[in-house]
Amino acid sequence: MxxxxxxxxxxxxxxxxxxxxxxPSAAAPAPAAKPFKAGLLTPGSINxxxxxxxxxxxxxxxxxxxxxEVSNQETKTPPEMLDGFRSYGAKGFDIAFGHGFxxxxxxxxxAAEYPNTIFITSSGNTVTNNVSPMRFQIEESTYLLGVxxxxxxxxxxxxxxxxxxxxxxxxxxxxxxxGAQSVNPKFEVKTIYTGNFDDVGAAKVATLSLIxxxxxxxxxxxxxxxxxxxxxxxxxxxxxxxSNKNQTDMAPDYVVASAVVDVPAAFVxxxxxVKEKRFKPGEQHFGFNNNIVRLEWNDKLKAxxxxxTIAEVDRLTNEIKAGTLKPPAxx
Amino acid sequence: MYELIANxxxxxxxxxxxxxxxxxxxxxxxxxxxINLGIEGMMLTAAMTAAFAAQTTGSVTIGxxxxxxxxxxxxxxxxxxxxxxxxxxxxxxxxxxxLALGGTSFVxxxxxxxxxxIPQLHTDIVSALSWIVAxxxxxxxxxxxxxxxxxxxxxxxxxxxxxxxxxxxxHRWAALMIEALLVGIGGAYLSLALSSGFAENMTAGRxxxxxxxxxxxxWKIKGALLGTAIFxxxxxxQYALQAANRGIPFHILLAVPYVVTxxxxxxxxxxxxxxxxxxxx
Numbered sequence: 378m379x380x381x382x383x384x385x386x387x388x389x390x391x392x393x394x395x396x397x398x399x400x401p402s403a404a405a406p407a408p409a410a411k412p413f414k415a416g417l418l419t420p421g422s423i424n425x426x427x428x429x430x431x432x433x434x435x436x437x438x439x440x441x442x443x444x445x446e447v448s449n450q451e452t453k454t455p456p457e458m459l460d461g462f463r464s465y466g467a468k469g470f471d472i473a474f475g476h477g478f479x480x481x482x483x484x485x486x487x488a489a490e491y492p493n494t495i496f497i498t499s500s501g502n503t504v505t506n507n508v509s510p511m512r513f514q515i516e517e518s519t520y521l522l523g524v525x526x527x528x529x530x531x532x533x534x535x536x537x538x539x540x541x542x543x544x545x546x547x548x549x550x551x552x553x554x555x556g557a558q559s560v561n562p563k564f565e566v567k568t569i570y571t572g573n574f575d576d577v578g579a580a581k582v583a584t585l586s587l588i589x590x591x592x593x594x595x596x597x598x599x600x601x602x603x604x605x606x607x608x609x610x611x612x613x614x615x616x617x618x619x620s621n622k623n624q625t626d627m628a629p630d631y632v633v634a635s636a637v638v639d640v641p642a643a644f645v646x647x648x649x650x651v652k653e654k655r656f657k658p659g660e661q662h663f664g665f666n667n668n669i670v671r672l673e674w675n676d677k678l679k680a681x682x683x684x685x686t687i688a689e690v691d692r693l694t695n696e697i698k699a700g701t702l703k704p705p706a707x708x
Numbered sequence: 709m710y711e712l713i714a715n716x717x718x719x720x721x722x723x724x725x726x727x728x729x730x731x732x733x734x735x736x737x738x739x740x741x742x743i744n745l746g747i748e749g750m751m752l753t754a755a756m757t758a759a760f761a762a763q764t765t766g767s768v769t770i771g772x773x774x775x776x777x778x779x780x781x782x783x784x785x786x787x788x789x790x791x792x793x794x795x796x797x798x799x800x801x802x803x804x805x806x807l808a809l810g811g812t813s814f815v816x817x818x819x820x821x822x823x824x825x826i827p828q829l830h831t832d833i834v835s836a837l838s839w840i841v842a843x844x845x846x847x848x849x850x851x852x853x854x855x856x857x858x859x860x861x862x863x864x865x866x867x868x869x870x871x872x873x874x875x876x877x878x879h880r881w882a883a884l885m886i887e888a889l890l891v892g893i894g895g896a897y898l899s900l901a902l903s904s905g906f907a908e909n910m911t912a913g914r915x916x917x918x919x920x921x922x923x924x925x926x927w928k929i930k931g932a933l934l935g936t937a938i939f940x941x942x943x944x945x946q947y948a949l950q951a952a953n954r955g956i957p958f959h960i961l962l963a964v965p966y967v968v969t970x971x972x973x974x975x976x977x978x979x980x981x982x983x984x985x986x987x988x989x
Contacts (some may be wrong), residue, residue, distance in 0.1 A: 576912035
């Protein structure tokens with residue numbers, strides 16, 4: 378509680394200072410070439426090594442690759458989020474990112490007041506003239522993981538371990554199943570949810586149960602608790618897949634491939650679209666087409682996969698890139 | 709169904725080890741009159757120091773020693789406040805939990821060693837230790853030694869022990885350190901055997917479940933073993949049921965271990981009576 382209070386006070390002081398400095402610069406004559414400005418609001422610390430850290434990494438890449446002026450703030454409550462967005466609008470930022478579903482309402486409010494700034498939320502469905510969500514189509518790669526599992530499985534069964542059944546997790550599972558059943562309609566995909574993203578022990582027990590039930594490929598969406606999944610797969614010598622980033626290191630002898638989402642690259646791409654005035658309101662899709670979502674093989678194990686499967690995955694990859702194949706997302 | 713149960717038993721035995729060690733440790737200190745609410749934080753700290761020791765040295769044994777050392781350090785902090793300075797035990801325990809959660813998350817994000825591969829555990833002596841050896845030894849200590857008698861006196865009537873010229877504090881410190889030893893092994897097992905390394909908040913409430921099993925198990929070793937076994941088996945079984953895909957919503961299955969444990973332990977043992985001086989500084 379004290380900490381939240383401290384953060385609020387610091388934030389208030391900080392944002393006041395920003396407004397003060399913003400006023401004179403607005404009055405000054407505009408320079409010939411106005412620098413591109415990008416702002417980022419995160420719901421947590423940018424040192425968290427996860428969700429917020431990848432957004433900050435994206436912002437740093439916007440600074441380095443696009444020569445942009447960047448700024449970031451940590452905002453936890455809706456009023457803080459709105460203030461953060463307003464500060465970027467008032468200072469004439471070209472693009473302001475709100476890193477999460479929860480930024481939609483504040484973005485909508487601030488966007489009405491500052492029509493020249495484009496507000497982007499990470500996931501969500503709110504769209505106005507200058508508000509749009511980014512959507513990462515991880516199902517494009519989990520569909521292919523399903524194809525690999527169904528073609529390489531000996532038991533005809535694969536298992537999925539999820540933390541909490543959020544829409545983004547559910548959609549990646551739906552696509553996995555669809556991919557597997559496109560190969561063999563009778564292929565069985567079993568799903569277990571553990572109810573949280575922390576309990577590695579539960580994730581391990583869930584994985585062992587799936588292995589006992591005959592699954593010989595495991596895919597997880599349990600974030601940090603995924604360590605329990607890899608531990609169980611290593612112990613029982615069962616092949617598995619990595620999620621969100623390349624997780625080959627977690628079990629080098631058993632992770633066949635990973636469904637990778639390159640969030641920092643998506644931030645750069647989004648900023649580039651806005652900088653080059655190509656922005657159109659609506660869901661901003663990031664997937665195979667712009668190489669944000671990828672399937673990354675574990676080179677060490679690729680030799681153990683049949684050449685036909687690899688060729689099939691390559692063929693499907695091209696179809697997804699070309700837009701002729703659309704993996705289902707379940708919504 | 710029989711096959712599901714048969715398959716779940718070995719999983720449950722292994723997966724409940726950290727919980728069981730925590731229950732055993734907590735039972736001992738509560739018999740001595742201390743409520744150690746910080747058991748969650750102790751286990752989390754042990755899980756982290758164990759992973760760190762194992763990942764930097766590549767040795768599982770050193771990992772376990774690291775876990776024990778980590779648990780002892782944080783238990784010593786608890787002991788200084790709760791025993792030496794006679795602070796409120798509930799408040800101190802809560803503070804320990806917050807300290808451990810924040811501290812371990814901070815260190816985990818800052819230290820690169822946690823990204824290294826973790827050595828694999830090959831021979832598992834911890835299951836035998838926690839399910840057979842530790843309960844026998846703890847039972848013997850509590851009921852068959854004069855130390856155990858005096859420790860129980862600390863929990864029931866510390867003034868009586870003090871009147872015999874013995875130190876209540878020393879007995880409570882001893883009990884705390886035995887708890888730290890057990891919880892340290894439990895935490896190390898969590899990050900080295902149940903997981904491939906540390907993860908933030910990886911204990912996920914085990915310490916609190918341990919506290920309630922001690923209470924529902926009526927502060928008896930048999931109750932503690934039974935409670936942990938039922939909880940562990942119900943947890944493993946509900947995952948097996950999810951995998952079997954019988955069409956039961958997983959939200960309901962996730963609640964099963966808690967409900968079953970509560971019902972069975974409520975029905976089993978008789979009258980509840982907690983140690984008379986539990987929680988009094």
